[in-house]
Amino acid sequence: MKTIGFIDYYLDEWHANKYPQWIADASGGALKVTCAYGMIDAPAGRTNAEWAQDMGIELLDSIEAVIAQSDYLIVLSPDNPEHHEALAELPLRSGKPTYIDKTFAPDRATALWLFALAAEHNTPIFSSSALRFAQEYKAAAGQPIDMLFSQGPGRYGNYAVHQIEPIVMLMGADPSRIMSIGTEQTPSLLISYPDGRQAVMAHLTGGPFRLAWQVQGGDASAQTAESDFFASFIEHLLQFFQTGNAPVDPAETIAIMTCIEYGTQAMQRPHQWIELPATH
Secondary structure, eight states, X not given: OEEEEEEESOXXXXXXXXXXXXXXXXXXXXXXXXXXXXXXXXXXXXXXHHHHHHHTOEEOSOHHHHHHHOSEEEEOOTTOGGGHHHHHHHHHHTTSOEEEOSSOXXXXXXXXXXXXXXXXXXXXXXXXXXXXXXXXXXXXXXXXXXXXXXEEOXXXXXXXXXXXXXXXXXXXXXXXXXXEOSXXXXXXXXXXXXXXXXXXXXXXXXXXXXXXXXXXXXXXXXXXXXXXXXXXXXXXHHHHHHHOOOSSOHHHHHHHHHHHHHHHHHTTSTTOOEEOOOOO
């Protein structure tokens, strides 16, 4: 059996509650979350000690201890990416395959730093929204998309990644500019590519994750993400741990974080283009 260690801001959160059983089931018990560290106790919920007792996972008092006792590492804090730099620094120096949960970084500069640190220490690393692995979105893969429309629920701060990830995956890691075209209730962005292709994303309260796209010189199509994309994500996560090969190009992750950061800026200047820096 190979062991996985959790490193989190606080442990009583949805991903930390779900991943251990999903990982054990998907691997047939070959991989198991055995230990965890939380920086603070959950502001509303179980303490880290209570979480560990309920989950049957050993609570350790430092990131160093989790690294020492684990074959593979997962840095969580899915709703607080501002802590990823502090939580991930030692894992990325360890050389052990490390997954960093969405949203990878609070800004482009931190994303670049995390990848550079991992490269310096030969640490396999990746991050992704689970929506990247939605079975339905594969219908658009490799298509000459002229215009892509994305919708999804949730707040921009922690759910924008679930829409921008598929956009970048399908249209490329080189978006050139971004514009806010939404309202306060319905944040919406227009993302443009150097060759004129464009994508629109919008947060619709309570709506499903859904893509619609127009193919150049062809017909339009649409798909709603109804499959168990988390199960597919877990399969890719386990493959990453076992092979050390990341399923996501770092250039795409950097482009996604860039769009999220500059999208926030665009919302302060609605209906004005904001130029995006190059991925590299």
